[in-house]
Every structure is written in C-alpha cells, then in structure tokens.
Amino acid sequence: MSIGFIAFHYPRAEHFEEFIDRTRQMGDVMRSTPGFLSGGCWTTATPDGDSVVTACHFESQEALQAAMAAARGLGPVVAFDEREQRPREIHTLLPQFQLTR
Template identity: 85%
Template structure:
C-alpha cells in the first residue's frame, strides 16, 4: 500500500518565493530516501493570498517515515514559523487505487 502526503501552506506574501525554496529543499531531502515515488509543489490563489500545496507519494508507511525524518533533519526549514500567515494543513493518505498514463 502506498502512502501519500499533502500539505496546504499559507506563506506571507513577502516570504512566498522563500517558502517555495524551502519546499524544494524538503522535497530534495525526501527524494533521497528509499521508497520515495514522486513529489511536487503547486501554487494556488485563495481569498487570503497565494497558497502552496505540496504532495508526495511513497512505497510504504516505512518509506514515508524515513522521508519525514530526512525532512526534519533540515531543522527550521520543516517547521511552521512567523513567515506563514496561518497554520499548515497536513494530511496523510493511503492509496485505494492509482491511475497513471
């Protein structure tokens, strides 16, 4: 069973590009772990300003945990702080089926 991760982030406008870079650093750390399948970062407009959506997929719960450990090793890159206008919304998902081209 594969595991997914999706996060909705709300950086302040003056920290938006910096947040994208932080998301890229976390993604690179996760990508280096065995069992990482895919990941990406998207942006969207909301009434409060632009938001960032991050998503990753892993082969197993163990691979997901290893990737999260790698991301946490980056220290302050992986934590909510004053550069964000509201708390993150983070969800872990279990695959039920997957469509690919």
C-alpha cells in the first residue's frame, strides 16, 4: 500500500529562502531512496506569515521510513531550530483514492 507524507513548516521571514533550500536538499535525498514515487514543495501565505509545505508519496511505509532515515543524515537541514517561528506539523497520509490525468 502506498503512503504519503506532508509537512507544514513555518520559517521566520529572514530565513524563508534558506528554508526552501533546506527542503530542496531533503527532497534530493528522499528522491534517491528506493520506493520514492513523487514529491514537491509549495508555499502559502498564512495569517502568521508564509509557510512552506512539503509532500511526498512512497510505495510503502518501509520506503518512507528509509527515506526519513536517510534524510536524518543531513543533520541541521532537518532539525527544528530558531529559524522556525513555531513547530512543524507533520502528517502521514493513508490512501483513500487518487486523481490523475
């Protein structure tokens, strides 16, 4: 069964572009792991400032876990720190149906 992953990040304004680069680095690692299907990064305006939303789709829970383990090797790239104004919101997504063109 495939599985999704979505994370909402809230970088401080002065670290916004740096944070986009951090998500790109993490995405490169995830993309290189077996079982990765797709992923991307989006930004959105919120009442508290801009947020960064990352989402990935994997073949299985095991593939997601392997990608997360590989990404942890990036150290400060994935660590929550003072560059973020509030804690991240991270969710695992179980499939119900998928729309494709």
